[in-house]
Amino acid sequence: MRQTATGVVVALTIGLAMGIGGYTFVYARGASYLTNDPAACANCHVMEDYYRGWLVSSHRSVAVCNDCHTPHGFVPKYATKAANGFWHSFAFTTGRFPEPLQITPRNRRIAEASCHGCHQDIIDAIAPHRQGLTCVRCHGAVGHPR
Numbered sequence: 001m002r003q004t005a006t007g008v009v010v011a012l013t014i015g016l017a018m019g020i021g022g023y024t025f026v027y028a029r030g031a032s033y034l035t036n037d038p039a040a041c042a043n044c045h046v047m048e049d050y051y052r053g054w055l056v057s058s059h060r061s062v063a064v065c066n067d068c069h070t071p072h073g074f075v076p077k078y079a080t081k082a083a084n085g086f087w088h089s090f091a092f093t094t095g096r097f098p099e100p101l102q103i104t105p106r107n108r109r110i111a112e113a114s115c116h117g118c119h120q121d122i123i124d125a126i127a128p129h130r131q132g133l134t135c136v137r138c139h140g141a142v143g144h145p146r
Contacts, residue, residue, distance in 0.1 A: 024089075028043065028089065029043050030085075033081060033085055034078075034081075036064050036066050037064075038051060038054060038064045038065045039051065040065075041065045044088070044092055046092065046097070046101060047101075049144075050101075050144045051144070052144075053141070053143075053144030053145050054143060054144040056145070057142065057143055057144055057145055058142065059142065059143045062118075063118075063143070066081075067114060068111050068114045068115075068143055069107065069110060069111060069114070070110065071110055071113070072114075072117070080107075080110065084107070103136075108134075108136060111135075111136055112134050112135055112136055115135035115136070115139075116135075119135070123135075
């Protein structure tokens, strides 16, 4: 009898988690985050200014959000999107995020690597003068000026 009760509790817990997770995924337009569409980034109102900034940026014609903010391999890209999605939804749900938004050190490294991926020839030309500077230190608003 005890084993049956435990099984029911486990089944209810799993069902409840799947139901809440499914509802949240649909409500938060989760499927849109599986695409490359930059409009998905503006699903959260705090990202609307960044999206509008990207719309008028020089990078709009050559890059979407994922090109700069996720690694380029399939598994690293979606692992990053999943981790960021979890922490973004946690922060926005709880209201625990800085204003203005601040990029995390990990995501700063990803963006920096993306700069290098597209602009390595320029970086090589100025390398002797960089002395530890990062691209985003001076060009942080290039992808979405505000």
